[in-house]
Amino acid sequence: MPDACVSRYENAAEIALHVVPLPALADNYIWLLHDDSGDAIVVDPGEAAPVEAALSARKLTLRAVLLTHHHPDHIGGADRLRETYDVPVYAPDDDRIAVATHRVKDGETLSLPHPLARFDIIAVPGHTLSHIVYVGEGVLLCGDTLFSLGCGRLFEGTPAQMLSSLQRLASLPGDTLVCCGHEYTAANGRFAQTIEPDNTALKQRLDEVASLRADHRPSVPTTLSSELACNPFLRVDSAAVVDWCRRHGSANDPVARFAALRSAKDVFRA
Ligand code: ZN
Ligand code: FE
Numbered sequence: 359m360p361d362a363c364v365s366r367y368e369n370a371a372e373i374a375l376h377v378v379p380l381p382a383l384a385d386n387y388i389w390l391l392h393d394d395s396g397d398a399i400v401v402d403p404g405e406a407a408p409v410e411a412a413l414s415a416r417k418l419t420l421r422a423v424l425l426t427h428h429h430p431d432h433i434g435g436a437d438r439l440r441e442t443y444d445v446p447v448y449a450p451d452d453d454r455i456a457v458a459t460h461r462v463k464d465g466e467t468l469s470l471p472h473p474l475a476r477f478d479i480i481a482v483p484g485h486t487l488s489h490i491v492y493v494g495e496g497v498l499l500c501g502d503t504l505f506s507l508g509c510g511r512l513f514e515g516t517p518a519q520m521l522s523s524l525q526r527l528a529s530l531p532g533d534t535l536v537c538c539g540h541e542y543t544a545a546n547g548r549f550a551q552t553i554e555p556d557n558t559a560l561k562q563r564l565d566e567v568a569s570l571r572a573d574h575r576p577s578v579p580t581t582l583s584s585e586l587a588c589n590p591f592l593r594v595d596s597a598a599v600v601d602w603c604r605r606h607g608s609a610n611d612p613v614a615r616f617a618a619l620r621s622a623k624d625v626f627r628a
Contacts, residue, residue: 374495375473377535379576380408385541386431387576389499390418393473397421401492401499402539406435406442421472423447426501427489428454432539450481452488462490482527484520485510491527497535498527498582505538506580507563508546509591511624517617521594528592532583543567543577548628550590553619554598559587590619 376394379387382404390412392398398418402425403409413420420443423436427450436457440447448468449458462468464481477494482503489510492499502510503520504527512520547564554560563584567577586592593599594615603609608618 375475375497377497377537377579378412379537379578380412381541381576382408382435383431386539387537387541387578388435389497389537391473391475391495391497392416392418395473397472399424399470399473399475400439401537402426402432402501403435403439404431404433406438409435409439410442419443419472420445422470424468424477424492424499425449425455425458426491426499426503426539427486428452429486429502432501433457450488450490452486454488464490467494468492480523480526482523484512484515484523487514489523493530493534496533497537497579498530499537500527501539503527503538504536504585504589504592505540505546506536506543506567506578506585507550507560507589508542508623509589509620512620517620518613520620521613521616524591528582528586530582532581532586534582535579536582536585537579541576541578543580544571545628546589549623549626550588552626553590553602553622554593554596557588557598559584563588591616594619 375391378390380390382388386404388403389401396418398420399422400409422445423439425433436447447457447459448462449455451461462479466479468477475495477492480491482489482491485502544567570577594612603615603618608614
């Protein structure tokens with residue numbers, strides 16, 4: 359396997375499944391989860407080839423495909439995987455995801471026999487309106503909603519929707535592994551530092567990210583507790599973020615602060 363596929367958490371004792379980020383397209387991660395008997399699922403296969411390569415290198419059998427939202431860089435390989443492996447494709451109820459065989463929605467639990475796994479479905483409107491995440495087995499498969507040190511752009515939802523979606527994720531257990539859709543961490547971190555230049559947890563995380571990336575290793579997964587300490591989009595009530603918003607003329611309520619951060623990030627060039 360290429361080194362880029364090996365994350366620090368792949369064999370973490372507390373995680374029942376092996377959790378493997380497969381680099382795809384320009385900067386996407388397809389998440390491969392598998393057990394020791396060789397049963398595997400993949401999340402957000404933007405293309406099929408990296409999945410096929412990983413399945414054959416690791417001698418795994420693909421059992422299901424899970425999709426978080428309709429963007430092509432997350433579903434582009436699902437058709438070919440469904441045809442080749444004859445597997446179910448779980449997705450939110452959105453006509454733009456024609457490849458789906460099973461629709462899942464907020465409040466439901468997806469129970470898979472092979473690998474044995476249960477995932478709660480949470481609706482997270484914001485990046486897109488029908489975006490969902492899968493939470494279970496110690497991992498959060500969050501697509502383009504929560505990134506390490508950042509969050510997804512608001513293509514369809516409002517700041518209020520995205521903030522409330524992120525707050526639902528923020529209430530999950532701190533040791534949950536955040537498995538996001540893109541390697542955006544370093545660029546996100548440069549923006550985060552402009553918001554909270556004195557945040558020492560953020561500084562440490564950026565050092566860690568720099569050394570991982572220098573070794574061509576993924577900066578994710580990371581833990582939710584690390585994100586709570588470092589990610590400004592999860593910290594709209596922190597003194598530093600409130601202070602930044604005050605200096606940038608935005609209002610006192612959390613939604614206005616979140617909106618101000620998101621707009622500033624949209625035009626930020628590191
Ligand atoms: Zn997207
Ligand atoms: Fe994406």
